[in-house]
Amino acid sequence: MKLFTVGPVACRPEVLAEMGRQMFSHRSEEYRELHRQTVERLQKFLETKNQVFLFPSSGSGVMEGTVRNCVDKKMLCCINGEFGKRYAEVGVSNGREVERLETELGSATTPEQLEEKLSQCPDVEAVTITYNETSTGVINPLPELAKVVKEQGKLLFVDAVSAMGGVEIKVDEWGIDVCFASSQKCFGVPPGLAVGSVSEEALEKSEKAKNKGWYFDFKLYEEYQEDWGTHMTPPVPQIAALNKELEIIEKEGGKAKRLELYQRRSRMIKEGVEALGLSLFPKTDCQSPTVSCVRAPKSMSGLEVYKRMRQKGFELAKGYGSLKDSTFRIGNMGYIPMEDIEEMLQALSEVIKQQF
Ligand SMILES: *Cc1c(COP(=O)(O)O)cnc(C)c1O
Numbered sequence: 001m002k003l004f005t006v007g008p009v010a011c012r013p014e015v016l017a018e019m020g021r022q023m024f025s026h027r028s029e030e031y032r033e034l035h036r037q038t039v040e041r042l043q044k045f046l047e048t049k050n051q052v053f054l055f056p057s058s059g060s061g062v063m064e065g066t067v068r069n070c071v072d073k074k075m076l077c078c079i080n081g082e083f084g085k086r087y088a089e090v091g092v093s094n095g096r097e098v099e100r101l102e103t104e105l106g107s108a109t110t111p112e113q114l115e116e117k118l119s120q121c122p123d124v125e126a127v128t129i130t131y132n133e134t135s136t137g138v139i140n141p142l143p144e145l146a147k148v149v150k151e152q153g154k155l156l157f158v159d160a161v162s163a164m165g166g167v168e169i170k171v172d173e174w175g176i177d178v179c180f181a182s183s184q185k186c187f188g189v190p191p192g193l194a195v196g197s198v199s200e201e202a203l204e205k206s207e208k209a210k211n212k213g214w215y216f217d218f219k220l221y222e223e224y225q226e227d228w229g230t231h232m233t234p235p236v237p238q239i240a241a242l243n244k245e246l247e248i249i250e251k252e253g254g255k256a257k258r259l260e261l262y263q264r265r266s267r268m269i270k271e272g273v274e275a276l277g278l279s280l281f282p283k284t285d286c287q288s289p290t291v292s293c294v295r296a297p298k299s300m301s302g303l304e305v306y307k308r309m310r311q312k313g314f315e316l317a318k319g320y321g322s323l324k325d326s327t328f329r330i331g332n333m334g335y336i337p338m339e340d341i342e343e344m345l346q347a348l349s350e351v352i353k354q355q356f
Contacts, residue, residue, distance in 0.1 A: 001003060001310070002340050006013065006162060006291050006317045008184040008191050010332025011241070015031030018244040026236060031226040036038040038239055039225070041246040046164070048049045048171035048197050053221040055194040056234050059161040059182035062196045063090045065216035066126070066157045070207035071096050076117065076124040076154075078109045078140070081133035082321040083159060084192055088128075099124055099242045105136050105323070110284035112143040118152050125205075126155035126177075132163035135320035137329060138282045139167065143174050150175040163193075166262040166290040166333060168255075174328050175299055177202040186262070186290055187245050188334035192236035198222075238303060254341050262289050265332040265341060272345035273330070276352060283326050293323070296351050302328035305351060312347040 003010040074097040077088040091098040165186030180196030183189035206218040231262035266289040281293040296302040302319040
């Protein structure tokens with residue numbers, strides 16, 4: 001099966017091989033070296049001097065971590081799809097008050113909307129933004145939104161789960177307090193690891209937080225990171241795999257080359273899909289470079305397209321949430337040779353012709 005999923009995604013053979021190596025103790029010198037390399041590579045990739053922690057969970061674990069460490073009472077969630085909604089649910093389920101800025105599906109949150117909403121709820125401590133809303137294929141204008149949040153002096157949490165590794169992120173320049181992602185999306189590493197940068201201000205907030213729990217206590221991550229370790233057993237194979245992937249990215253020409261590759265794949269898919277007479281769900285000014293959300297053809301549901309593509313050996317992603325029937329998605333994250341994109345588009349053209 002050739003994967004055009006939105007996580008877990010296909011991984012390079014070298015990255016998978018890295019996971020098959022013999023284990024070593026997470027208190028050993030070998031581990032410390034692996035941890036240090038991975039963290040330093042991530043800091044470089046995210047352009048930050050902030051701590052970058054390695055979390056033994058998927059990305060949603062860090063969502064919960066930000067709420068428990070850095071929000072006492074109230075937060076604002078920018079929502080334009082299912083993952084923005086999830087952040088709000090995480091806040092509510094942890095007993096926090098949640099303000100919601102909900103904007104139309106298929107369009108991005110604008111800085112003006114955010115500014116207006118913040119003026120109506122000046123008592124929120126933090127704002128959450130889904131950088132790349134995987135459910136609708138929309139990318140939000142993060143630098144502009146971040147500027148609004150920082151001008152108001154709020155903490156900024158960015159769910160970059162389906163962006164980091166495939167889209168530009170400059171943590172320090174943009175002023176992001178916590179910026180996190182999962183291993184199984186744009187990095188092209190198997191699931192089980194999340195990474196997140198955490199600012200000094202977020203750590204100060206964590207220091208005073210009550211009932212923040214133990215497993216996701218940012219201060220414990222900070223304490224153990226001093227000696228390149230963690231306060232529990234980390235997913236060593238995933239960390240080794242991520243370190244390998246970051247090393248390969250560097251060897252292939254660094255971040256700029258990497259982002260260019262994602263742009264190129266995305267363009268090829270979007271142009272290919274439009275050439276078949278299909279249209280994209282998001283507006284033209286906010287289309288994600290890591291996932292394409294495509295409107296189903298008139299005569300066939302998105303789910304039907306997904307099923308027929310599977311029969312041809314291509315695993316796409318189903319439409320998500322309320323867009324389940326009306327769309328299907330094509331991810332371009334992870335290990336995807338360019339020829340596979342052509343083959344996938346060919347198969348898609350056969351699938352949709354079956355109905356016409
Ligand atoms: C996949 C995804 C998540 C959930 O991440 P997990 O690693 O499954 O916890 C959150 N946000 C976005 C934008 C995602 O794409």
